[in-house]
Amino acid sequence: MAGLVFTLLVIAAAMALAMHRAPLWLWAAAGVAALMAWQSGLFVGQYDVPRPGLLGVLAWVPVVVLGLLSLPALRRSLVVEPAFRMVKGILPKVSETEQQALDAGTVGFDAELFSGQPDWNKLRAVPAIHLTDEERAFLEGPTDELCRMIDDWQIRFREKEIPEEIWDFVKQHGFLGMLISKAHGGLGFSAQAQSLILGKIASRSPDVSTIVMVPNSLGPGELIEKYGTDEQKHYYLPRLARGEEVPCFSLTGPTSGSDAATMRDIGTVTNGMHEGKETIGIRLSWDKRYITLGPKATLVGLAFRLFDPDNRLGRGEDLGITVALIPADHTGVNIGRRHLPSGAAFPNGPNWGKDVFIPLEFVIGGEKMVGQGWRMLMECLSAGRAISLPSSATAGAKSMLRFTSAYARIRKQFGLPISHMEGIEEPLTRMIEAAYVNEAARAVTASMVARGEKPSVISALMKYTTTERMRQSVNDAMDIHGGRAICDGPTNYLQSAYQMVPVGITVEGANILTRTLITFAQGALRAHPYLYKEVQAAQNPDARAGLEAFEKAFNGHIAFSLSNASGALFHNLTGGLFGDVPEKAYGTAEWYRQLWRASRSFALVSDLTVALLGGGLKTKQRLTGRMADALSELYMLACVLKRYEDDGKPAGDRLIVELAARNALYRFQQALGGVIDNFPVAPARYLMRALVFPLGRRMKPASDRLARQVAKLALEPGEVRDRLTRDIFVSRDVNDPTGLLEVTLDKVIAALPAEKKLEKAIRDGKVRRYHGIDWFADAVDQGVITEVEAGQLREVERLVARVIAVDHFDPAEVKPNYAPVGHNSGAANTFAAA
């Protein structure tokens, strides 16, 4: 017994030392104390541990080693220097573009999750949603007006084009210059306001939101605002803000898609003629495709690689990626042809040019920004990616829920609203979770950007996570609607979202790449508390300074790893009972504890993954993808808790938060478990399994009972449904297919008492419901319902018939409206294939 107590005491002391990142001398001192206690016979009972013999002598070896290593000079020569040499030797060469991508953007709350000990104050310090009066008025004024003007069918099918009155409206009201500062004639709206405005438009029309999103995202406006010369700012920004210039941004080409940095578009510094004068400039050849707004653009932002073979600019031959602004009507620019992306109507197409001469002043930022293009793009991408796609994906999830919950409640089969069937409840609950979680993360992330952060890792995970959830929601909405959503026409309110899903998935970093390559690989380097410092130290050309910096980071890293190992084991053994909880976490304390526990496990596994796989991470994408998923679940859950608090913990949302938390923790466990099960280094696999799942995989997803309770919340008009779908455009016009849904839902619910009476009479055979019989009149005659109730039911019947109606057309009406002339495969219209 005494031996058992002694062993437990030693383990507890070791865990405490590791968790508190004790210095080596303290470890050595604790070792001495433990050995002396053991060898003094204090804990040796009659049937217990034998008195120390040879083992007792050997046990001093690690303690002496620890004691010696606590001497800095010895530790440096025996451990740190060899480790430094090894890291230097194995570090893969980081290309300049990779380095610029790594350096761009900021690290924020993601670092807390990587630390294994998140500081909840940092989460709570992110402001709740806040709009100025002007921004709120814009969201509820011109944005609503724009939404009311939009006729999705006219845009997608009749015109296959954004109508001129919509272009005029968005230009006139400044929608295209939301990110341009007031000083330069723009609206100067915060990231939060931009996100909400874009989202509301997206809930009405993905096409219209695209034409507003692009000028307010990565592109000429943002690049000029941040890096332009004074002349460029004064000339272009007010014109862009007023919509006198329509910009596009051309990065992607046939050979450079996801790997945009390998573009073959080149410019050469040379003399040429511009506006009748000989001047120094760039002779450019390029071939770009998929460029949004391209066919309508007046101003082309163009990324290309610049060379200066004669060293005219005095900076060597390969100047790197450069971004220029070229008027679309500049001699030699070929632009205007269109792609047809996924049935969408927003302008999108290729552009190209061969040996086009542009003066140096066309370069954004002028001569001094030559070669800085990639850095500029990466810096802007971190913020832009956190806003554009997450806001439209969130609006997508919310509007899918709004429409589908109404339809499922209205549509009946087998004598019941389909929403009452468990098979339908299942996808509906998923949609509720997606709408709540996406909105939570959108709001927190937009607030981070609004206060000046450029969260590179968070923006990557937000991009793929929110669009994947939106994709699932759209598919769920389609399934729940059945044939009603498949047949296209003016009353089909799902098709545009369904068709546009792949666009959101592909642009601004296609999801597979963003998940498997960018989120975790970049996150582990940027947000890990020591790794990046070690890598930077190892790359320092000054070896002495490098070693010093490395030693500091390395010592911290070792303590961090030990702390993670013991912390993960401790919290996983105790079921998170002792996890850190912020003040006033009434009702959410359990989820904070579990999040803390999960973050401990994540920190451990990510640390070992990076340490043991190193440069091999890029190819182990099944593992990095799962790590990205695990990180996403942690981040999204943190945002859910924050949203619930920021909203004032409404009672109606409590179950949604519980469902989201249980599912997030379960998916987190599956993702991390997948990494551990497939980890290629066997000893690490066993160690991680023992530390992360000492009692097995005990997290369970939300129960059917909880899911059922949550599904019911969205099926009735009221505050929970409104909050779940807040800030999307909601029509109440019965002549609008989505307005018809809203009005019908209200009337269906109001007519429930009368309906119950009628249904009972039909079941009892008192009233017969067949074509040719007026069963409402019959029911009134028999005293089943009153005249007023009959009127109510008649109206519901008429409205429901309209809700479930499907469009049909005269064949002549629907013949393709693009004549098959002038088509080519793309290759033929470019110089590249010539």
Ligand SMILES: Cc1cc2nc3c(=O)[nH]c(=O)nc-3n(C[C@H](O)[C@H](O)[C@H](O)COP(=O)(O)OP(=O)(O)OC[C@H]3O[C@@H](n4cnc5c(N)ncnc54)[C@H](O)[C@@H]3O)c2cc1C
């Ligand atoms: C409608 C639309 C609008 C667009 N608008 C613009 C615009 O305005 N301006 C602009 O410059 N570009 C624009 N793009 C281009 C867009 O950014 C690219 O399509 C995107 O970067 C992917 O390139 P790709 O299509 O060539 O796919 P590829 O690069 O060929 O990728 C194919 C698949 O391979 C995956 N993949 C690639 N490399 C890796 C890797 N290392 N690891 C794992 N998976 C990988 C990708 O995730 C993807 O799933 C637009 C595209 C579309 C479709």
